[in-house]
Amino acid sequence: AQRVTQPEKLLSVFKGAPVELKCNYSYSGSPELFWYVQYSRQRLQLLLRHISRESIKGFTADLNKGETSFHLKKPFAQEEDSAMYYCALSGNTGFQKLVFGTGTRLLVSP
């Protein structure tokens, strides 16, 4: 069965501090992993996907198949990064059958 675990409901950091939002997954095949973000009063939107290997808004995420993890990282957090972050997985079907984690709220204080 596909499962995504985000162990932290809330992550609170100060501006300029490094950020790591944890995501672990369970999947028997070759997964595709995604990070979605929802800013206050905005709709859910794609932040990045692992196959793109991009850095978006300073965020990166590396797929570690050995540890079945896809942690989201940013070296220096900004106040505008405060949002709800969801890790999601699909089983080699692009965006068709996304399984989401429960989300982590990131709060960046000045």
Add this chain to the structure above:
Amino acid sequence: EAGVVQSPRYKIIEKKQPVAFWCNPISGHNTLYWYRQNLGQGPELLIRYENEEAVDDSQLPKDRFSAERLKGVDSTLKIQPAELGDSAVYLCASSAKPTGELFFGEGSRLTVL
């Protein structure tokens, strides 16, 4: 571009009443999704349409939930009768191709009393 449009944004009903949600996808997007997001949880897929065909409704509770996309554009999700546990945000999303990026609407928040 308005993006995916959903209505109503908020709905409060008593249990056993019916409720319907409407979604207008981004123009030209043939793939449409309905997700349900319970409080404190991530979105869960209910149904996926390719044009007017429901190609994946395996997670739709068919005893009380129904959906339609008659002309392959707008879609309606209905619950009849609603139960307390149906309180959630119902999200619609669309994509330009079957495996393409999803674009979400703002959601319809349902409260069942």
